[in-house]
Amino acid sequence: MKYKHVKLENNEYKVEGYMYDEDGYHGKSVLERKGFGCFECCIKCLGGIPYASLIATILLYAGVALFCGCGHEALSGTVNILQTYFEMARTAGDTLDVFTMIDIFKYVIYGIAAAFFVYGILLMVEGFFTTGAIKDLYGDFKITTCGRCVSAWFIMLTYLFMLAWLGVTAFTSLPVYMYFNVWTICRNTTLVEGANLCLDLRQFGIVTIGEEKKICTVSENFLRMCESTELNMTFHLFIVALAGAGAAVIAMVHYLMVLSANWAYVKDACRMQKYEDIKSKEEQELHDIHSTRSKERLNAYT
Structure with missing residues (x-):
């Protein structure tokens, strides 16, 4: 003003x-x-904050942080366990072994952290603009066609990301299952005296069938692994990473609900705008007709 x-x-x-x-x-x-x-100014500013998008953004950042941070450290712990207790070494050359796969997963984690940090900001900005468009429907601000297309695009993209996070959650449950089996074997050896149990990496697909990488309860490496805190820490890190992936899925579902509601509000607002424009145009035409008739009558009298 x-x-x-x-x-x-x-x-x-x-x-x-x-x-x-x-x-x-x-x-x-x-x-x-x-x-x-x-x-009053603070109340007005707080009224323009999209709280639903804010909650979803916080949940998304928390889930991605837990998944990326704990997942990265859990993968590093897995490398140490394989090299220390199973006596595995990196294969020379360009051979795709388990260590190369772990390095690839780490780079994927870096990309996920950066991508969803930016995506959370974009969704938050979209929530601010959509909230402002709805609140200022009868003001100077107008909801554009581009804004509606952006909202529809975010709905489709968020749905795809939700499916992707569901796949990530299912994939993260695999190392949790494997470490749970290892932890169960270690616990059974301490509870049952004289139990002869073996842990073979071939049954988890970590090594090929031709390689024999297994340790049994009678070996020193097995006892050292079960007594170490590294195994327990890696197991719980994978559990927290799985919880973070689940939180990201919930955040995506929350975003879908928010975006769908905003899309419905914007669509109704656009219809209301068209109705108000048509109504004001008709009223202006009626006013012009009455003015013309009044002038004609006045001219007729004079």
């Missing part, structure tokens, strides 16, 4: 929403002089 340079009482002036006297700036806006203080 802009104001003209107008002199008021007590040698005060008003220009572009602020008041000052001949000696300088008072430091108070016209809105504050009219009783619209800081509290």
